[in-house]
Amino acid sequence: MAVLLSDIEDEPSLAGELLLAMPGIGDPRFAHAVIAMCVHSSGGALGIGIGSTLPRLTLHGLLGQLDIDPGVAPDCAIHHGGPVEQQRGFVLHSSDWAGDDTIDVPGGLALTTTLDVLRAIAEGQGPERWLVALGYAGWGAHQLDGELARHGWFTTPLSESIIFDAAPANRWAKAYAAAGVDVRLLACTTGNA
DSSP, X not given: OOOOHHHHHTSOOOTTEEEEEOTXXXXXXXXXXXXXXXXXXXXXXXXXXXXOEEEEEEHHHHXXXXXXXXXXXXXOEEEEOOSEEEEEXXXXXXXXXXXXXXXXXXXXXXXXXXXXXXXHHHTTOSOSSEEEEEEEEEEOTTHHHHHHHSTTEEEEEOOHHXXXXXXXXXXXXXXXXXXXXXXXXOOSSOOOO
8 A cells, every 4th residue: 555645644643742741751851852853754753852961061062163253143052862872962942043954943943963053152143042962762654653652751841931031950840840740640560551
């Protein structure tokens, strides 16, 4: 049986959502994870972790490693984007800037993986709002859908204020609160009714 492009486009997508780890997710790498979902299709999913930063690396240090003059860029923290390809850089940013390799993320954001965005930020010509991450969270075909069927993840609409205004350590609780969930009432186990 042939798969029609219209069938793929009708599948629900989490792109443009925040994926929040539930207590008791079972994988310590994702404890209190906040992942901005950028791509989700029948072929797989990709998101950028925004809930924690790397302890010994800042933007100026990263730019120095890449031989980019930091110019007017602030020296801010680099996010731990996820456990996959932790040496690969990603810039999650407002959609007011685009380069050759920029992809649009539903909800008014964009994702760029090329150095041109870092150069533009250093020159003061980049996107208005942005964060830099190393690594990403990735899932193969239908893998995330299977994880969502079990206890472990909660989804909520993407929020620019949580992504760009909240401190990384506070994003998990703030995203739950924005969805009307008090994290103090979440249980680490599931039950049967």
